[in-house]
Every structure is written in C-alpha cells, then in structure tokens.
Amino acid sequence: MAIIEVNNFSKKFGNKIVHKNIEFQVNKGECLGLLGGSGAGKSVILRSLIGLEKPDTGSIKIEGEEIVYKTEKELIEIRKKVAYVFQNGALFDSMNVFDNLAYPLKEHTKLNQQQISDEISKILIEFGLDGNEHIFPSELSGGMQKRVGLARSIIINPHIVLFDEPTAGLDPFNTIKIQETILKLKEKGMTSIFVTHDMPSAFAVCDRLALVQEGKVTCIDTVQNVKKDENNIINQFIKGYYV
C-alpha cells in the first residue's frame, strides 16, 4: 500500500524549471533512496512532501490525503505524521539539547514535565547523547547536532521520516550510528525517504533507489537490481557516468 504518492509534480523557481512531471510512490515500511546530482532538486521534492514548498502543478498524497492545497494550519496535522530531518540538524540555537527535544513533546502531546524528562532521557540514551541535555547546539559537533536533529524529529513517533542527507560530512562512526538508527526505525515499520550522495549508506538502509535527473525520476529500482545490473542507469550514475 502506497503511503506516499507523488504524481505529475512540477516546480519552477523564476524561469528555471526544476521538476517536470515527477512521479513515484513509497509503500508502507519502505525506505526509498533519492539520488541525483547536486542541484537536481532532491531537497525540493522532500520539502514539498511536508508542505514547506508548494508544487506548481501535480498531486502529493500522504496516507491517501492530498496535501498540495492545504493551508499552513491544515498542514500541522500532516506534519505531526511526517518528520523532516534537516541536513544540518536545524536545531534552535537559543535552546539547549533538552529544550530542543522537548519542543515537539510540549507542542503535540499532553505529557507532564516529568514524563517529558523521562522521554528525553530515554531517547538521549538511545542516540548515545546522554549527559548532553544542557549543552547548546553551537557547542555540539556536527555529528551530534545531526543526531539531536534526528532525535527531535522522531520523538513523537511520526509515521513517515524524510531524511535530507543525514550522513553528509560525517565521520564513519557517526555515519554508522545514523544508519543503525534508520534501520531501527525501519524495523518499527516507519516509512522513509532518504536523500543522499552517500552510496554505502543508501545501500545499507534503502529498499529501493530513485534517480532524479533533469527534473524527472529517470529510474526506480530495488537495491539488489541496481547492484547486480551493470547497465542499470542508477548503477552507472553511482559509477560517475551521469550527473
């Protein structure tokens, strides 16, 4: 069953056409890797799935619900179900780690202060961040910021997670930590889209891969097929034949 459906998605900025008739579906519990050269518009697709960008034409359905024509107020309900993990974490720099993690819990749950503290302690241990509650984002390393950003996004148990290059610029240790977290979320049945240039991570966590080129999805295939078929467009893209 398709949880995310994108049909005839087109988008331009000024005179520059970024996407024309993008189409793809993501099934429940599946992780789709979105690949493409820099500037191919992968993040634009991801941002549109949560209503941060509006397509010029086309349809985006989340769990069967059309989101393109929804107002900001109506999108709040969608955003409780769909989490977005920003490339740089996008942590609130005026708040410490605890308050960043408490933000979605205070906004969208009826938990009391003690329950919020317990939830945060649990997730900090899960992400290997315990002891960092009172540290501000500017004092954290890039990898830790990404992990806090990821923890903040999933703390209210969304159905779908959109990852925007979560492993970019990370050392192997932090990359593996992020991969493990995504795999754990998959085990829990979470659906996700994974925008990345990091092919080992894409192979480790994705079920299918989609290639965005010249404003279109030119190929979607399973990771197994991409790996084994030398002539597959995605396989050739990974080897550097296409941009």
Add this chain to the structure above:
Amino acid sequence: MSKFKNFLEALGGAFHLILETIKIGFQRPIYTKLILDQIYHIGVRSLPLVLIVAASSGMVMALQFGYGLAKFGGKLYVPKIVSLSIVREMGPVFACLMLAARVSAGITSEIGSMKVTQQIDAIRALGTSPLKKIVFPRLTACMIAIPMLSAGAIIVGVAGGLMVGSLELGLDTQFYLQKIFTTIKLNDYLSGFGKTFFFAFFIASTSCYYGLTVTGGTQGVGHATTKSVVTSSILIVAGDYFLTKFFLVIEQWL
C-alpha cells in the same frame, strides 16, 4: 523607481504579515512566556538607551532655547516650549527612532539568522507556526514595551529640561514645575503617547517582515537588517506628520 516599488512591496508584505499574525495570534495556545521574554529583551534592555537619549535631548533643548530666547528676553518661556515640544513630539519620536535602530536591528537579524539556518523551516516542519512562535510575541512585546518606554522618555526628557533650566539657566524650580503643569494638558500627553502605538507597529511589522524574507545567507541578513532599520525610521519620521495631523483633528473634535 524599482527601489520605490520594492519599498511599497515591503510595506504591503509587512502589513499582510501582521494581519495573518493577528488572525492566528489570539488562538490557543498563547505563548505567554515568549511574550514576556520579548518584553524583557525589547523593553527592559532598551531602557538605559532610551532614558539617556531622552534626558540628553531635554537638557540640550533647554540649553539651546535658554540661550536663544535670552537674547529677546524670553527665557521665561523655556519651561513651556521645552516641555510642550518634548511631550508632543520630541520625546516619543526620539525614543522610537532609537528603538527603531536597536529593536528593528535585533529582531531582523535574529529572525534572519533563523531563516538562513533553516530554524524557521524547522518550526514549520515540527507542526508549529512561525507567526505564532516568532512574530506574535515580538509584535505584542513591541506594542506593550515601546509605548511604556516612550512614556518614560517623555518624563525623563522633561526632567532633563527642568534640571538645566534650574541649574544652568537660573530659573526657579517651583516656577519651572508650575509652568510645566499649567502648560501641558492631557490631550498634549495623549497626542504624543498615542503616536507611539503606531510607531511600535511600524517597528514590529517591518523588522519581522524583513527577517522572514531574508535570502542570500549571512550577507542577506546584513542587508535585511539595514533595510529594516531604514524603513522603520522612515515610517516613523514620515508617519509622524500624518499622525500629528490626525491627533490635531481628534483634539478639535474633543
């Protein structure tokens, strides 16, 4: 011409932003703590600047008028002229120009930095509204703190004039105070004080608008901050003329 068009676009955008903010701002939940934080940052932390400027301007005006009018034997008019001009014009306008510089720059650069580091997107992505979380607390804080600061500036400005009048110009303190109270009527005070709500609106709307529309990274934040300060200052100075006319008409009705 295109600069003027951009200016008008910014005014329209800022006005629209505030309308949208007011529409959702009073819906629950209301973030009282955020509003109080902003009152502290905008109001309490601006207090020394506003009071120093108000005292200095009152003192300088008393000095200038004192020596200028002495040539014509009119030194006795100093209390009337200085207090009236501070209460009706100089107090609120100087205070708000100072606040336009300090508060507009602060708000625009803060919101702009949040925009370029995707924190505004994060607020939206986490199912909350930047208008409620960011704009409404700043707008409310400006509408509360700026008139209060201006009221303080008026009192301190008049007191500055009184100090120079009695210590430097040799005017009797009792006489100076008596002239202040017989000259200044409630409508004079309300005319000056009433303007400050409009000035607060100009400062809050333009600074939030320029902050939320920042493009082009950190350089863009710098440009937006400059534009915000310039626009709110222009609105205060140009708007002051029309507001003065407006309050004069109201005074005639009353």
